[in-house]
Amino acid sequence: MSRIGVFVCWCGSNIAGTVDVEKVRDEASKIPGVVSAVDYKYMCSDPGQNSLRNVIKEKNLTGVVLAACSPHMHENTFRKAAIKEGLNPYFVEIANIREQVSWVHDDKERATSKAVDLMTMMVEKVKRDRSIDDVKVPLHKKTLVIGGGISGIQAALDIANGGVEVLLVEKEPSIGGRMIQLDETFPTLDCSSCIMTPKMVEVNQHPNIKLYTYSEVTDVSGYIGNFKIKIKKKARSVVEKDCTGCGNCWNVCPMHKNVKSEFNVNLSERTAIYVPFPQAVPLIPALDRAVCLHFKKGGKCVKCYEACGPKCIDFNLQDEIVEETVGAIVAATGYDLIENSLYGEYGYGKYKDVVSGLQFERLLSASGPTEGLVKRPSDGATPKTIVFIQCVGSRDPEKGVPYCSKVCCMYTAKHAKLFAHKVHGSQSYVFYIDIRATSKGYEEFVRGTMEQDGAIYLRGRVSRIYEDEGKLIIKGADTLSGNQVEIAADMVVLATGVIPKKGSDKVAQMLGISYDKYGFYTESHPKLRPTESSTAGIFLAGMAQGPRDIPESVVSGSAAASKILGLFSKDEYEVEGTIASVNEATCVACFYCRRVCAYNAISGKDIKDRSGKLIKVVANVNPGLCVGCGACVNACFSKTIDVKGFMDDQIYAEIRSLSV
Amino acid sequence: MANIDEKLQKIARDLLESKEVSLIIGYTGGSHPQRMRPVFITKPEDVGRLSFNRHSVQDLAVFLKKQEVKKFGRIGIVVKGCDEKALNVLMQEYQVSRENIKIIGVECNGVIRQDLADKGETDLSENTVYDKCLMCGEHTPILHDYLIECADPQISMSGDIKPFAKIEELDSMSSEEKDVFWEKEFDKCIKCYACRQACPLCYCSRCIVEKNVPQWIDTNFGKIGNAQWNLIRAYHLAGRCIGCGECERACPVNIPLMLINGKMARSIHDLFGYKSGLDVDAKPVFGVFSESDFNDFIK
Ligand SMILES: Cc1cc2nc3c(=O)[nH]c(=O)nc-3n(C[C@H](O)[C@H](O)[C@H](O)COP(=O)(O)OP(=O)(O)OC[C@H]3O[C@@H](n4cnc5c(N)ncnc54)[C@H](O)[C@@H]3O)c2cc1C
Ligand code: SF4
Ligand code: SF4
Ligand code: SF4
Ligand code: SF4
Numbered sequence: 001m002s003r004i005g006v007f008v009c010w011c012g013s014n015i016a017g018t019v020d021v022e023k024v025r026d027e028a029s030k031i032p033g034v035v036s037a038v039d040y041k042y043m044c045s046d047p048g049q050n051s052l053r054n055v056i057k058e059k060n061l062t063g064v065v066l067a068a069c070s071p072h073m074h075e076n077t078f079r080k081a082a083i084k085e086g087l088n089p090y091f092v093e094i095a096n097i098r099e100q101v102s103w104v105h106d107d108k109e110r111a112t113s114k115a116v117d118l119m120t121m122m123v124e125k126v127k128r129d130r131s132i133d134d135v136k137v138p139l140h141k142k143t144l145v146i147g148g149g150i151s152g153i154q155a156a157l158d159i160a161n162g163g164v165e166v167l168l169v170e171k172e173p174s175i176g177g178r179m180i181q182l183d184e185t186f187p188t189l190d191c192s193s194c195i196m197t198p199k200m201v202e203v204n205q206h207p208n209i210k211l212y213t214y215s216e217v218t219d220v221s222g223y224i225g226n227f228k229i230k231i232k233k234k235a236r237s238v239v240e241k242d243c244t245g246c247g248n249c250w251n252v253c254p255m256h257k258n259v260k261s262e263f264n265v266n267l268s269e270r271t272a273i274y275v276p277f278p279q280a281v282p283l284i285p286a287l288d289r290a291v292c293l294h295f296k297k298g299g300k301c302v303k304c305y306e307a308c309g310p311k312c313i314d315f316n317l318q319d320e321i322v323e324e325t326v327g328a329i330v331a332a333t334g335y336d337l338i339e340n341s342l343y344g345e346y347g348y349g350k351y352k353d354v355v356s357g358l359q360f361e362r363l364l365s366a367s368g369p370t371e372g373l374v375k376r377p378s379d380g381a382t383p384k385t386i387v388f389i390q391c392v393g394s395r396d397p398e399k400g401v402p403y404c405s406k407v408c409c410m411y412t413a414k415h416a417k418l419f420a421h422k423v424h425g426s427q428s429y430v431f432y433i434d435i436r437a438t439s440k441g442y443e444e445f446v447r448g449t450m451e452q453d454g455a456i457y458l459r460g461r462v463s464r465i466y467e468d469e470g471k472l473i474i475k476g477a478d479t480l481s482g483n484q485v486e487i488a489a490d491m492v493v494l495a496t497g498v499i500p501k502k503g504s505d506k507v508a509q510m511l512g513i514s515y516d517k518y519g520f521y522t523e524s525h526p527k528l529r530p531t532e533s534s535t536a537g538i539f540l541a542g543m544a545q546g547p548r549d550i551p552e553s554v555v556s557g558s559a560a561a562s563k564i565l566g567l568f569s570k571d572e573y574e575v576e577g578t579i580a581s582v583n584e585a586t587c588v589a590c591f592y593c594r595r596v597c598a599y600n601a602i603s604g605k606d607i608k609d610r611s612g613k614l615i616k617v618v619a620n621v622n623p624g625l626c627v628g629c630g631a632c633v634n635a636c637f638s639k640t641i642d643v644k645g646f647m648d649d650q651i652y653a654e655i656r657s658l659s660v
Numbered sequence: 661m662a663n664i665d666e667k668l669q670k671i672a673r674d675l676l677e678s679k680e681v682s683l684i685i686g687y688t689g690g691s692h693p694q695r696m697r698p699v700f701i702t703k704p705e706d707v708g709r710l711s712f713n714r715h716s717v718q719d720l721a722v723f724l725k726k727q728e729v730k731k732f733g734r735i736g737i738v739v740k741g742c743d744e745k746a747l748n749v750l751m752q753e754y755q756v757s758r759e760n761i762k763i764i765g766v767e768c769n770g771v772i773r774q775d776l777a778d779k780g781e782t783d784l785s786e787n788t789v790y791d792k793c794l795m796c797g798e799h800t801p802i803l804h805d806y807l808i809e810c811a812d813p814q815i816s817m818s819g820d821i822k823p824f825a826k827i828e829e830l831d832s833m834s835s836e837e838k839d840v841f842w843e844k845e846f847d848k849c850i851k852c853y854a855c856r857q858a859c860p861l862c863y864c865s866r867c868i869v870e871k872n873v874p875q876w877i878d879t880n881f882g883k884i885g886n887a888q889w890n891l892i893r894a895y896h897l898a899g900r901c902i903g904c905g906e907c908e909r910a911c912p913v914n915i916p917l918m919l920i921n922g923k924m925a926r927s928i929h930d931l932f933g934y935k936s937g938l939d940v941d942a943k944p945v946f947g948v949f950s951e952s953d954f955n956d957f958i959k
Binding site: 585598635639 | 753754873
């Protein structure tokens with residue numbers, strides 16, 4: 001026989017103001033099986049919880065219903081209290097009479113009657129509750145980090161320093177990501193490579209980090225604690241262990257024209273065998289077979305091979321697949337810039353001296369094509385006047401993206417500042433829509449650009465840019481003064497917005513995590529679980545989640561790391577036991593359930609007799625993957641699959657309790 | 661006719677003799693000349709019983725769900741175009757595997773309604789065949805390992821007859837009128853479940869009507885239980901029913917089940933652009949999870 005206790009919470013006046021809690025209590029006491037019904041001011045308070053525990057003990061309760069706030073708030077609190085009295089936590093049910101009743105209704109009488117209904121439903125449900133054990137999944141304590149930008153590097157270092165092995169996979173020949181392309185960084189103007197290279201070197205030397213550059217993850221299966229992954233090491237044509245990074249090979253490579261340097265954003269050329277930049281980590285070149293003469297001309301050119309002392313160039317190296325098992329994954333694939341060509345009116349691609357923000361970083365950088373002297377691409381002359389245009393592509397639902405790219409206001413202020421520092425007597429103009437400078441020190445930084453460095457900020461859009469007698473003529477509006485403006489400049493820098501890295505949607509599909517319509521990975525909860533993906537065991541970091549600057553990327557990398565170290569602090573991962581379960585006797589293996597499961601939690605299981613002969617196949621739920629969403633339950637015609645704690649008979653009883 | 665039977669028998673004999681299959685499901689003459697009935701042949705010497713004609717109304721795919729039949733492993737089956745669609749759905753739903761089945765397809769230009777045939781009808785015309793035959797788009801089975809040509813001419817359509825005209829008539833009724841119509845029809849139901857037994861796609865080992873904790877469907881006769889059964893049966897066939905009409909033919913009290921099935925099929929096509937049984941590789945319409953679903957309730 002059920003012995004149910006009902007506890008009606010006032011939540012101060014939050015509930016009691018709109019719901020007649022005494023009436024709810026009295027109605028509860030009339031339901032068969034209810035042996036105790038009480039009301040209390042704050043059930044979640046210590047005395048409230050103690051009274052709950054006392055009643056469980058004294059009345060020897062088999063189930064508990066709390067008519068209180070949302071289970072999101074205190075289900076856990078009450079479950080814990082029940083456990084202390086030896087009651088399985090799944091015998092605790094919550095009737096939400098706050099968010100679903102008192103907060104949304106005014107009429108006390110009708111609200112009370114709804115509260116009684118909800119409470120009654122839960123009493124009927126709890127009568128049919130079964131004890132549920134949480135599922136324990138063993139953890140393979142190794143982590144995969146995808147992407148070697150600052151966010152991935154930070155995650156990898158923190159995890160490795162916590163004593164956990166890390167596999168860091170970067171698709172380019174060197175780690176570093178976008179940050180290593182930057183010159184000095186806002187808001188403190190420390191030089192990017194000075195603060196980045198020590199971290200890159202640390203990654204390379206860390207005993208707990210295994211670095212895979214020029215590599216990609218090609219397959220992921222499994223679930224939290226136990227992901228099986230495949231890493232494709234692209235044929236580098238260089239035997240990594242023998243290479244000393246001396247540079248003889250790339251210095252003799254005849255292909256030093258025509259191949260644009262990705263690192264310098266097309267502002268210079270690179271060779272076919274190359275390191276993207278001098279501080280590359282690892283300092284091992286990769287041979288780009290798409291442009292190498294050896295591969296294009298049937299093996300004729302072997303200059304690099306001849307120049308190489310240790311003879312580590314091997315034209316026959318093949319792609320290699322490495323298989324690993326990891327318990328957690330960080331997706332930190334970073335970003336790209338929006339296609340500037342969408343904005344024909346700005347003349348990008350037509351006029352050499354119209355460049356993107358990232359190109360301007362390279363023009364400022366001491367390791368860049370101009371060795372840090374600001375020179376314009378067309379003729380190498382030092383520009384005296386530069387026009388900066390913000391929000392190119394960002395906040396433009398028509399042609400670009402509707403969101404704000406977040407870093408452009410700041411890097412434009414930085415660009416104007418650095419330009420003023422490097423070219424004395426120069427002048428910059430900045431066209432903007434709004435200035436968004438909200439982090440610590442940011443507003444002051446932008447003010448400084450305007451006030452100390454003399455940048456002229458014009459609020460408005462540029463309508464057209466054209467060339468006239470060696471100058472770029474910028475026509476635009478200054479909406480604050482209401483004037484049309486025309487500026488003759490030597491260069492134009494477009495603050496191009498950011499988009500997710502090309503191919504990140506494919507990565508998401510491979511990982512089975514969700515992403516928004518732009519391709520940014522979505523968080524499990526935007527506020528409360530900002531570092532978790534929609535799939536357990538897969539975490540997110542950096543720009544791959546959405547626009548953010550370096551400090552935020554670092555924070556998110558560390559956040560992912562701390563989540564993973566927390567996860568790995570135990571040997572097993574506990575999953576709520578409220579997952580799908582299959583009645584093997586009635587399953588007919590139609591696998592509609594498998595088709596609709598978004599978490600790939602269902603597979604087929606062979607049922608054999610003692611002699612090993614196959615009797616039938618049935619659906620089988622992987623507890624590591626199932627989240628208990630219940631999609632499968634709806635798909636199953638024979639009502640064979642059910643989610644524990646939400647069984648068919650319970651739902652049915654809840655509904656029936658209403659109609660009588 | 662004899663020609664068809666000879667071809668059928670030869671195929672069957674070859675299959676059985678070569679042990680490619682251990683059972684052939686086909687048709688043979690029934691209780692009177694205008695009736696055919698299913699036959700199960702396991703020995704090459706029995707293939708002479710196999711026959712096919714315009715009275716071969718049954719969808720033999722229904723037998724594939726039977727344990728007694730499954731036991732045979734590799735099976736040959738005689739199917740018309742409409743029946744073959746049932747095989748396709750069974751394959752989509754993992755109930756039948758293509759390797760274990762030899763499809764002996766027969767082209768068909770229509771079968772004579774059994775109620776008329778029992779009264780002696782032998783003429784194949786727009787007035788004597790089932791509505792499904794008038795709308796048939798698969799006179800030739802989509803998948804087949806063998807194909808036997810049709811002996812009957814194509815039916816000529818005068819344009820006066822509109823198949824399933826009742827569906828449109830019902831569509832134009834008010835909800836109340838529809839209620840009255842269906843209540844009257846369902847009221848006749850005796851819960852014999854012949855519709856389910858006759859359906860090639862009702863293969864659950866425990867039908868939802870047999871689930872008793874909780875009892876979702878009231879098994880007594882009564883307004884609610886009858887409506888529950890008939891609607892849930894239809895709903896479980898939505899997007900799956902291939903329109904063979906066996907349920908309606910089996911119903912002892914003549915409930916026009918094909919009106920429901922037909923209406924469902926139309927709605928599924930209008931809403932999802934899906935027709936069942938045409939493509940073994942298609943995802944069943946109610947078995948799709950898509951990130952880009954236009955509904956945003958499950959993301
Ligand atoms: C012009 C410009 C100037 C900026 N200036 C500043 C500044 O001054 N201060 C500041 O705080 N922020 C600045 N930012 C922002 C800063 O660049 C980013 O916040 C930061 O680089 C984000 O780091 P990340 O690791 O998330 O991404 P990324 O740096 O993009 O790194 C991602 C890495 O993942 C790799 N990758 C991608 N896909 C795969 C895959 N499938 N497999 C393996 N590897 C993969 C990429 O190759 C890359 O190495 C600036 C941005 C721009 C555009
Ligand atoms: S949908 Fe139901 S019957 Fe079909 S395989 Fe899944 S659990 Fe089994
Ligand atoms: S409850 Fe959801 S996650 Fe679990 S098996 Fe069913 S559909 Fe998949
Ligand atoms: S519901 Fe009727 S018409 Fe549809 S497949 Fe089943 S028996 Fe054939
Ligand atoms: S065959 Fe007819 S009478 Fe029998 S259960 Fe089906 S609808 Fe009812």
